[in-house]
Amino acid sequence: MRFADELKNAVTPRAALLVLGCLALQLLFITSYVGALHHPEPRDVKVAVVAPGGAAEQLTGQLNELPGSPLDARPLASEAAAREEMMNRDIDATLLVDPRGGKNDTLLVASGQGGSETRALEQIFTEVAKKQQRTVAFRDIAPASAQDANGLSSFYLVVGWCVGGYLCAAILAISAGARPANTKRAGIRLGAMALYAIVSGLLGAVIAGPVLGALPGSMWGLWGLGALTVFAVGALTLALQGIFGVVGIGLAILVIVIGGNPSAGGAFPGPMLPGFWRSIGPALPPGAATWVARSIAYFKGNNVTGPLLVLSAWAVAGTALTLAVAARVKSSRKGADDTPGGATEVVTPQTPLV
Structure with missing residues (x-):
C-alpha cells in the first residue's frame, strides 16, 4: 500500500479529532496553571484590626488604601472576637495594636490555611510597621503541622x-x-x-x-x-x-x-x-x-x-x-x-x- 493509504487507515478522522482535542487540553492546562500560579499577589485578604480608642478605624482605612489593595481590613472590638472569627475562617489574620500605647504590635496568623499567604501577610505588615516606626511580632494561632x-x-x-x-x-x-x-x-x-x-x-x-x-x-x-x-x-x-x-x-x-x-x-x-x-x-x-x-x-x-x-x-x-x-x-x-x-x-x- 502507498504511504498515503497506510496513513489513512492508521489514523482515522475520529482519531485525528481526538488528537486535536488532546492538544487543546494540553494548551488549556498550560494556560490555566501558568496563568493562576505564575505571579501570586495578595488581594483583599480579610484582616481584622483590634486597637484601643478610635485607632482601629483610622488604621483600617490606612490598610485598605495600600497600593494594589492587598488587604480588606475591618475593625473588631476584641482579640477574643478576632480569634473566634479566624478559627471560623471568616478572616485570615488580625492586627493587635499595642494596648498600652507603645509601638509593639502583634499579628495573629493561621498558617494552617496556607504558608504562602501567611508569609505574604507577614511581609506586608513588616513593611507597614517599618514605615510607621513600629514593630510587629507574629503569633500563629492555627499552625500547620510540622509534617505538613x-x-x-x-x-x-x-x-x-x-x-x-x-x-x-x-x-x-x-x-x-x-x-x-x-x-x-x-x-x-x-x-x-x-x-x-x-x-x-x-x-x-x-x-x-x-x-x-x-x-x-x-x-x-x-x-x-x-x-x-x-x-x-x-x-x-x-x-x-x-x-x-x-x-x-x-x-x-x-x-x-x-x-x-x-x-x-x-x-x-x-x-x-x-x-x-x-x-x-x-x-x-x-x-x-x-x-x-x-x-x-x-x-x-x-x-x-x-x-x-x-x-x-x-x-x-x-x-x-x-x-x-x-x-x-x-x-x-x-x-x-x-x-x-x-x-x-x-x-x-x-x-x-x-
Missing part, C-alpha cells in the same frame, strides 16, 4: 482523591463502553463507584493521618470528605461519558484538573490567585474539598457547610445525569438485545483510535 510543609498536604490529598475518582470512572467506561445500556447497568456503575469512593477515601485519610502524620484532625472526618469527593468526581465523569462518549473523559479532566486544581487554593490560597481562578475555585470539587480538609485539620471543622453542599451538588447532579442518559439510551434501543457479557454498552460501536 506549607500546608500543602490537604491539597495533595484532595488531588489524589480526584484523580482516583475520574480514573475509576474512565476504567469502567473503557472496559464496558462509555454509555451504559440501561439504568440498571448505570446503577451498577454508580454502586461500584460508591464502593470505590468509600475504600479510597478511607485509605487516603489513613495515609495522610496516622501513617505519615501529615494532617492532624479527625481521620473519620477526612474519610467522609474523601468518600464524598471521590464519588462526586467519579459521578461527574460517568455523566460526561454518558453524554459525550469517550470525549467525556477529556471534559472531566478539563473541569477537575485544568479548571479545578490551580484554582483550589492549594499552592496559593484564594486571596493570592487572579480573579478568574479565585472565583471558580470554591465552586469546583478540588477547591471545595481542599477548604474542608484544611478546616478539619486545623480549624476544628468550622465553616464547611457551603463546600460540602458544593461537593454534594456535584455528586447528585452526576448521579442524576448518569441515570437519565442511561434511560434515554435504553429507550432508543428498545427491542434490541444487550451485547453478551457487557463487553460494550455504547449506543454506537466503538471505533478504534488508530
Whole structure:
C-alpha cells in the first residue's frame, strides 16, 4: 500500500479529532496553571484590626488604601472576637495594636490555611510597621503541622482523591463502553463507584493521618470528605461519558484538573490567585474539598457547610445525569438485545483510535 493509504487507515478522522482535542487540553492546562500560579499577589485578604480608642478605624482605612489593595481590613472590638472569627475562617489574620500605647504590635496568623499567604501577610505588615516606626511580632494561632510543609498536604490529598475518582470512572467506561445500556447497568456503575469512593477515601485519610502524620484532625472526618469527593468526581465523569462518549473523559479532566486544581487554593490560597481562578475555585470539587480538609485539620471543622453542599451538588447532579442518559439510551434501543457479557454498552460501536 502507498504511504498515503497506510496513513489513512492508521489514523482515522475520529482519531485525528481526538488528537486535536488532546492538544487543546494540553494548551488549556498550560494556560490555566501558568496563568493562576505564575505571579501570586495578595488581594483583599480579610484582616481584622483590634486597637484601643478610635485607632482601629483610622488604621483600617490606612490598610485598605495600600497600593494594589492587598488587604480588606475591618475593625473588631476584641482579640477574643478576632480569634473566634479566624478559627471560623471568616478572616485570615488580625492586627493587635499595642494596648498600652507603645509601638509593639502583634499579628495573629493561621498558617494552617496556607504558608504562602501567611508569609505574604507577614511581609506586608513588616513593611507597614517599618514605615510607621513600629514593630510587629507574629503569633500563629492555627499552625500547620510540622509534617505538613506549607500546608500543602490537604491539597495533595484532595488531588489524589480526584484523580482516583475520574480514573475509576474512565476504567469502567473503557472496559464496558462509555454509555451504559440501561439504568440498571448505570446503577451498577454508580454502586461500584460508591464502593470505590468509600475504600479510597478511607485509605487516603489513613495515609495522610496516622501513617505519615501529615494532617492532624479527625481521620473519620477526612474519610467522609474523601468518600464524598471521590464519588462526586467519579459521578461527574460517568455523566460526561454518558453524554459525550469517550470525549467525556477529556471534559472531566478539563473541569477537575485544568479548571479545578490551580484554582483550589492549594499552592496559593484564594486571596493570592487572579480573579478568574479565585472565583471558580470554591465552586469546583478540588477547591471545595481542599477548604474542608484544611478546616478539619486545623480549624476544628468550622465553616464547611457551603463546600460540602458544593461537593454534594456535584455528586447528585452526576448521579442524576448518569441515570437519565442511561434511560434515554435504553429507550432508543428498545427491542434490541444487550451485547453478551457487557463487553460494550455504547449506543454506537466503538471505533478504534488508530
